[in-house]
Amino acid sequence: MKEYKIEGLSCASCAADMEEKIQKLDHGETAAILYNSSKLKIDEEANLSKVKKILASDGAAIVSDEEQEHGHVHTHAHNNKLKLFLGISTGLFLLTIIFEAFLPNILSVLFYLTAITISGYQTFIKGLKNLFRLKFNIDTLMTIALVGAISIGEWKEATLVAILFGLNEYLEGLGMEKARKSMEKLLKVAPKEATLIHDGKEKVVPIDALQKDDIVLVKSGEKIPSDGIVVDGVSSVNEAAITGESLPVEKEVNAKVFGGSINNEGVLKIRITKAFEDSSLAKILHLVQEAQETKTPTEQFINKFAKYYTPFIMIISLLVMTVPPLLFGAVWGTWFYQGLAVLIVGCPCALILSSPIAIVSGITRNARNGILVKGGVFLEQLGKINTIAFDKTGTLTKGEPHVEKIVEYDNNLLTIAGAVEKKSSHPLAKAIMKKVDEAEVHIKESDEIKTLSGRGIEAMVDGNKYYVGNEISIEHLNFDEKVLKDIEEMKAHGLTLVIVADVEHVLGIFGISDEIRQESKEVMNKLHLSGIKHTVMLTGDHAQTAEIVANEVGVSEYHANLLPEQKVEKIKTLHERGNIAMIGDGINDAPALAVADLGIAMGKGTDSAIETADIVLMQDHLGKLPSAVAISKRVNQIIKLNISLALGLKLIALLLTIPGWLTLWIAILSDMGATILVSLISLTIMIDKK
Template sequence: MAEYKLQGLSCANCAREMEEEIHKLEHGEDAKVLYNTSKLIVNDEISLAQVERILATDGAAIQKDDHDGHDHAHSHAHSNRLLKLFIIVSAVLYFLAMFVGKASEGAAIALFIIAAAISGYQTFIQGVKNLFRLKFNIDTLMTIALIGAFSIGEWKEGTLVAILFGINEFLEGLGMEKARNSMASLLKVAPKEALLIEAGRERIVSIESLRAGDTVLVKPGEKIPSDGVVLEGKSSVNEAAITGESLPVEKSINQAVYGGSINNEGILKITITKSYEDSSLAKILHLVEEAQETKTPTEQFINHFAKYYTPIIILIAIIVMVIPPLFAGGDWGKWFYQGLAVLIVGCPCALVLSSPIAIVSGITRNARNGILIKGGVFLEQLGKINTIAFDKTGTLTKGQPIVEAIKQYDEKFFTVAGSVENASSHPLAKAVMKKVEEVSAPIYEVSDVNTLSGKGIVANVNGSIYFVGNEKGIPQSALTEQIKQEISEMKNHGYTLVAVANEEKVLGIMGISDEIRGESKVIIDELQQLGIKHTVMLTGDHEKTAEKVAKQIGLTNYFAGLLPDEKVAKVKELTQSGKVAMVGDGINDAPALATADLGIAMGKGTDSAIETADIVLMQDHLGKLPSAIRISKRVNRIIKLNISLALGLKLIALLLTIPGWLTLWIAILSDMGATVLVTLISLTVLIRQKHHA
């Protein structure tokens, strides 16, 4: 497939019609005319000459110099400035004609015609072509209306219609341009060049030429060119482009960095681990750009409806022109005029615009917050979720075990525990060692180490044999009734136990748990306030641990001891009673994420998270999830409001035909008013509201 940038694409409905025409060409069945990003995607084998002829019928063209975004943005700005100039000149001529009309009617008519031609010549040239091809779109409707108005001597109103329609087109193009520019500013975070170090020499290269293993130097204030690891230096790095987090992150030797993040103060020498096209930033930007063009069910319905809307309006216009004069003795001139006004009301532009600007704005807004939404359909879905299922480890908890409770019966307890666990890389051993370091207990060399499967380790510490592990491995001879009771109490609190004992006695017991994230309870409260009725935890951990976590953070329900396939079954069960989102790390929870109505992964830009889920929280916490839901709900509300306004204003205008009050300028104002309102309301999504992060 080949991709081209387009210029002159200013109408969402026209883009849909052009796409349908290209589909009829040989090799054109998969073609896409992407209005939101002003792009054309076609099969390599298609005839570009035929495609360009179709594009030209609606004033669009393939941009010849499309090697970067600058020319594209410039072409839009240039065409908008030109249209703005034409409208101003037409408006001046219109008022001059009204003044001149008192002295010379002929001169006034000439000025009206010139003003109409300047304001809408492209529309009317296109409309005449469409008439010969029997193609009925907004250009055709406006052309018929103008010719009709002039034919019955309505020079002033016909010209006003042309000027107002020009203003309408200008505002429509301006609204989408604002949304596109907002997205373009987001995409500009990608660096362009890097300072490569080769054989001790430095040279500037494009980031496209970087490969894994290359070494680059990043000075203060510069962007890190691609994902890598710090080889030398220490600095704080702004990762907002990746995670949406504004606070800088300290980086030193052997720590990972992301392409597109900004080095704040120190000089960093970085070993590149991924070529730019494989980096987290490149994948994010590609997915965000693609996301703009996925059609939501609402958009698909609107586009389908728009196909039939214009022919129905033409039929209504004919009925208005013919029925009253024929059957009610009405004046032919009056009802012909009313019919022309109905044609103008038939413009579907405001209706087609009711969704895309809001969707692009919502995706852009979330991307700025470090929330990657892979399509408008997922943005829309997020606002309809009523149940969220969470994985426990690493999602609601930190995934880092800590010692929370201690029962010490002997002074050697910490020394023995530290000596035996010192060489282990097990997460529980790390928690034990952290506590041993806190109390500054001495560490000894161990010998005769023997692992007891599922229980723990037996080892010789300083000449004596000790056991370190869970309660199952404690020698029965060492257990007293008091210790049995204390073990039972610690297990009831949901702790994982690490005991130290010999054949004679228990030296002590540590109660270990996975530390709950500080923000988890606040986030769950926020979600429930946002209308999420069910917050559920799905975990493979045992019952008591799950109960403890669920109770502490205020979940509505939990299910413990689940294997991966059992998590999938539980998600399926939950989906029977509502829309379900599953939140996990994107690796272990992949099947459950895929099964839910919406898969949400968190993982600070890891490849697996980006590839698995429908929505990715680029942070390593849930802090931005409520914000994403707020924005989604707001976008859904705005789309419903836009559709109501677009259809409501047109319905009011059509009802004015019953008493014969509909005029050409009221008709165009109803359409222009709907377009302006729909555009402005959609762009409010980009405005950062107080408390809505």
């Protein structure tokens, strides 16, 4: 499949029609026109000249690689042409009205017909083709209405309808174009080139040429080309493109950096750890682009509804034209005119547009804040969530544990703990190893290391089996009173326990604490105020520690001593209350993220959690979560409002047929008014109210 950028896509239904035609070509079966992002995906073997011909029939065109290279994407050729034709036809229409009294009737008709042709010829040609194929869409309805109005001599109204429909089409394209532009601006943060240091020489290379372990030079004001580690230099870096955080982050040797972030001052030498295509920024850009095209349940319903709505309106129009004259002796000409007006009311432009602009705006707004929503369906789902479950370590707490207390029953405690934990990357293991290193004890080698999921580690040291983990890992032992007393005392202080034991005795206990994130309590308050009814903490930690953290941050409830599979079961149980989201940052959280209605991962967590999640918070904290919830709820509210406006204005117009007050220009204005309102209201999502 090859991907092309398209310019001139003016309406979703037109894009769907062109897609249908392209799919009938040889090798075109899998073709897709992505209206929201203005792209065409098609088999490389398809006849591109025939594809271009189909696109040109609706004023669209493929943007060449050269134009994309120089930023000439969406040059608005179609919109500019439409604007010119609208200006000419409107001027001609107004002049004819002003001087109509002084012009011969045939000349007035000729001027009106010229204005109709200039502004409505494309609609007429497409509508005529559709009529022959018995395909009834917007163009078909407008063509029937124009022909009908001309046939009864309503030249003035027919001209006004043609002009207003052209204006409506222009405004419809403009609204979507605005949303696309905002998205494209977001996608332009990717750097194009990098300064590679090779054999002591500097060389500017394309970003795609960089490989893992390359050393690059990043000067003040330049973008960091890909994810990497600082090997030389000190500077502050603006990571707003990745995390949405405006404050600069200080970087020194061994600090991790993101591709796409900007070096504020000084010079940094960076060792690339990921090729750009695998970097955090590339993943964000790829997922944001994909997210634009996912259809939400609401969009799918609207599209299905529009298919039945248009034929229904045609039947209503026919009844309006025939029933009053046949049954009540009304004037045929009057009700034929009313029926034509009903046809125009049937244009579903505003209805089809009620969702996509709002969805793209919501995804873009969240991406600006460093919140990656992987699709419109997830954005809509977030707005319906009433319960959020949180992992504790690394989510509500900083995930940087340190050993606060050690109870030692055997002199070999640190030696054995170091031997078992030195190969582990778990945060608790790192805290213990820090203590072991400080004590400068000799660390022996361990083998037959076995990870016990949700429990700890089992390993052999000097031929003896040892366990390092929580209470469940050593439940086979009978604790003496001294050990039980120490365990309870450490739990009472909210410490997480790591117990070291052999097959018979406990060698000692590490009491580990993890600082609660400063923003956690404020986040819970904001979530409860935003309509989230239940906030739940799920943790593998013991109940006393869980209770202390839960009370401190203000979650509604907590569940402790949970293994990964028990977290999954708990999520299923909580699901009975309504829609539930799960937030976590570790490997152990991935199953729970997958089973929840919505999985949300911390961006600096593990790759498995990020890959499994539907939404990713690119910051290393929960601060932007309430904002994501608020934006999603606003998107859902605006879509509902848009649908109500689109259908409401049409209903009012249809009701005007009862007293016979509906005119062609009122009908088209009702549709145009709805289109303008729907577009403008949807674009307000992009406005930051701070």
